Amino acid sequence: MSVRQDDLAEAARKPLRRAWVIRGSGRWLSSLAWGSALPVAFLLLWQWLGDQELISPLLFPTPLVILESFGWLWNTGMLAENFGASLYRMAAGFGLGGGLGLLLGLFVGLSRGMEKLLDSTVQMVRMVPHISVTFLFVLWFGIGDTSKIMLIAKGCFFPLYIYTFLGIRNTDRKLFEVTRVLAYSRFKQIVRLVLPASVPNIVVGVRLSLAVAWGSLVVAEMMGASSGLGFLMMDARAMSDTPTVFVGIALFTVLGVITDVIVLLVERRLLAWRDS
Amino acid sequence: MREQAHTLPSGTLTAQRRRVRTGSGGFGRHFLVAALLPAIILVVWQWAGSTGRVSPLLLPSPLAIGEAFVRLSLSGELFIQLWHSLVRASTGVFYGSLAALLLGGIVGLSRTVRKLVDPSLQLLRLTPSLATAPIIILWFGFGETSKIVIIGFGAFFPLYMSMVQSILGVDSKLTEVTRVLAFGRGKQLTRLVLPAALPGILSGLRLSIAYGWLGLVVAELLGSQSGIGYLMSHAQTNSQPEVIFVGVIIFAVMGKLIDLFVVTIERRLLRWRDSFTGN
């Protein structure tokens, strides 16, 4: 009877934490209030300084001006057009690079022979700082969509490759022994054990890949393009249209957050079995 | 091993372990197999280049790249530009990580500051640091300052994040020990928080340097009068693709060397760790 019982102190401390979550809405509100105090104060000060013409409107357009600029970009359809171009490159690049990374990670993870043959080459290529090949890609693929998609694909490839590989190789040895004792076939071993066990790592790889993809997209579009959010920003910079640059930064932030949240939601779904 | 983003050794780790087991003969064979693919690629590449099957303007042959490397080294140009890049990168990383150490330390140690400042910084963190380059150029012009700010901004967040996380992550069991032994506030900091947070801080620093290096590449490619990036954009306008290749290789090798340097320091400082026994 007393075996199942944890030490009382321990047991009592745990529910205490859970009680916080339940009473959490109040705490959540308070932390929201604390957390937003600084940004709100900052925005107000910014607006006020701008209105008083204490800071240069050219370098620091006020939040309201930035908002207006957003409205203008939206109404003229420029935003939708460039956003669409960026999104297309992003999706194509991520699909290509991420897909290849996942596939190759699976192959190399599952086969020692493939690892010996391929892994060090891949690791060598990985050392090349991602952005530095931009010129080469422009040289090879022109300044159209292809060079951007390839750059994004290259960026997405490595995180997914590495984490897929790691996920497969870090499969719990003890569980492996269980499948051997239960006489699983090689195929079942992979489908029932290795793949589910490597999902957590693969999800990490996807998140990193997406982050890299946004970064590469910005750079690729800034270094020569005729459409896309990055182009919009660089173009605005050249014309000293600072509000538009701010709109671009804000948009990239929002997009990054949205993709991250999507991955998190998928993760929660897929990894409901996890402890933490 | 924790999830430490990009700088994960992955395959090399298992390779090392196997090397120890199989001894030098096994290592030799392993090396041969591993070098097979790059060797084939190099040979085919050179063959395609020298027989004129691939335009040297698109893909200069390995030998042409090697020649360019020798030429640039002999004229001293390579080292001058590399020096410029290194000074730039280290200045940016220095300021960025100094800010991260200070701010991260304060945010980690003070609950009030954390509640006030951390959400804002977390929001700012989600901005792709490279996307802020245009506004930084607008503010600081195309000069040296804007490059250092771009690098510093990239270097700031990884270290800030791991600084806060590792201070908050100090084992509460050890904190209890310091309470029982009635440590003063200062001793608690120097004997508990700092050493406990050190592994996290170091791996944050490693990431910071990697991001700073990436920031350098972007900053120099966006427009610069000196540095390896300048060498590359200059080569692009003059149609010298072999020099672009030299630049890419230099960026890669330097990035790797700097990373190795940090890892060596890490090993030194963390001898007490379980996972760092032996080699």
Added chain:
Amino acid sequence: MSTSSSLLNIQGLDKSFQTEQQSVQALRQIELDVKEGEFVTVIGPSGCGKSTLLRIIAGLDTGYEGSVKLGGQPITGPGIDKGFIFQEPRLFPWLTVEKNIAADLSLRDKDVRRRVDELIELVKLKGFEQAYPKALSGGMAQRVAIARALLRNPRILLLDEPFGALDAFTRAHMQEVLLDIWERNGTTMILVTHDIDEAVFLGNRIIILKPRPGEIRGRVTVDLPYPRKKSSAGFQEFRYKVLNEFERIDELAFGEAGAGI
């Protein structure tokens, strides 16, 4: 060991934890008096609040009712007059053995240096002064923790199942080391355990707790001379005495559970 004046005095101690739905009473009406130089063992099944009792004495847990006094002074918080040994050694992994013992004190202080050397001798760790915790076995690490607590010359040493994680042989050895320290230093000790042999082997006095809520169910004074032999008839007699108390607790617990259905 002759006992004299009262060192620790606990009267009417109540402690409860707040959980989601209700408050759980961890300790109820604990009365305990420990004399200077005594070795008291507290034994009970898991969930009886014995660790909580020890943590309250150490000043780690607060928010209780009743009075807990050390040397006539109410306990307000942790302090070096109360040494505490956790179940795990909890050494600082980045400090060597001797630095772990010194902890917040400086080894450059001559007095500290001398005392640390003495304690290393006492806990039989000569030759391991410069080792990092990762190189120590569980028993050795726990001896370092004991030395660390003793360096502060605590008036009372509180041990929370200190040997619970060790294998049987190491545990027996550690019990002897602890008795040796007690006999040499005369430090008052309270040791919490769920091992009956350990309680009888070490204690002048055994306090038996029953769970839900934690209450004192029995007190057994063990007047066997040290060193005790676990195979001796006298030892077995005390063992049975404690076991009997436990059976009474079990009957009680089942009785209550039955009544509840």
